Amino acid sequence: MQNLIIYKFIPLYDILEELSLDLNFNISLIEDEKSLNQKTKNYNNYLVVSKKKYPNISNQFVLENNPTKILKLIEKINIEFLKIKFNSQSHVKVKKYTIDLNSREMLNQDIKLKLTEKEINTITYLSNSNKPVNIEELQKMVWSYQSDIETHTVETHIYRLRKKILNTFNDNEFIISKKNGYQIK
Numbered sequence: 801m802q803n804l805i806i807y808k809f810i811p812l813y814d815i816l817e818e819l820s821l822d823l824n825f826n827i828s829l830i831e832d833e834k835s836l837n838q839k840t841k842n843y844n845n846y847l848v849v850s851k852k853k854y855p856n857i858s859n860q861f862v863l864e865n866n867p868t869k870i871l872k873l874i875e876k877i878n879i880e881f882l883k884i885k886f887n888s889q890s891h892v893k894v895k896k897y898t899i900d901l902n903s904r905e906m907l908n909q910d911i912k913l914k915l916t917e918k919e920i921n922t923i924t925y926l927s928n929s930n931k932p933v934n935i936e937e938l939q940k941m942v943w944s945y946q947s948d949i950e951t952h953t954v955e956t957h958i959y960r961l962r963k964k965i966l967n968t969f970n971d972n973e974f975i976i977s978k979k980n981g982y983q984i985k
Contacts, residue, residue: 802881803846805830805839812849812863815870823874825881844888847880859884894927894984895974906965913968918942919961923975923984932981958982 802825806813813829820827825847830836836857840846848860861880863873890902898907904920906913915923921942926933938954958975965974976983 801826801845803828803843804877805836805846805848807831807836807848807850807854807857809849809851809863819870819874825877845881845884847877847884849877892924892927894923897969897974899923906968908969911969913964915961915964918957919964922957922961926975926982926984929983932976932978932983934981938982 804816804823804825804827806816806827806829808831810829813827816823816827828839830839833854833856836848840848840858846859848857849863850857850860851863851866853862854860859880861877887902890900892899892901896908899905899915899920900907901920901924904915904917906915906923922938925938925942935954943953958977962972962975966972974984976985
């Protein structure tokens, strides 16, 4: 459930509370930073709406142009929730690495490696499999090739990807080659 927190903005809270039955988020009013920190600690999906920018608050939407039409405001709030959701879904944890799907980067501590879209797709597909994935399956699922086509595209891409990871992170065990396919464990 989406949680809308109105921070130090009582008139807005009163308006949205009246409309709460027609809105698709929980609404709460908070007047102090300590309560805000407590509340946001318990939420995954929240947006804080305030009159001005507060530097220590994340997922914040500042309502500067008052007055505004209520439907326009609700639309903006929904867009902010979509942005939060998009950003939270963009980071995938694979072994000791974080894969940022938006920027197409693989990260470990302060080291970043830029990846292509196919490399990202290969890593995410392999990491979602509990067993080794053979070349034909990768051709079909990642490259959308038919299995009767003779090609070394998959092997070449995985060879280059493993080399990039080895050169950047000194990790030769990220993608393991087995007799029946490739695997990330």
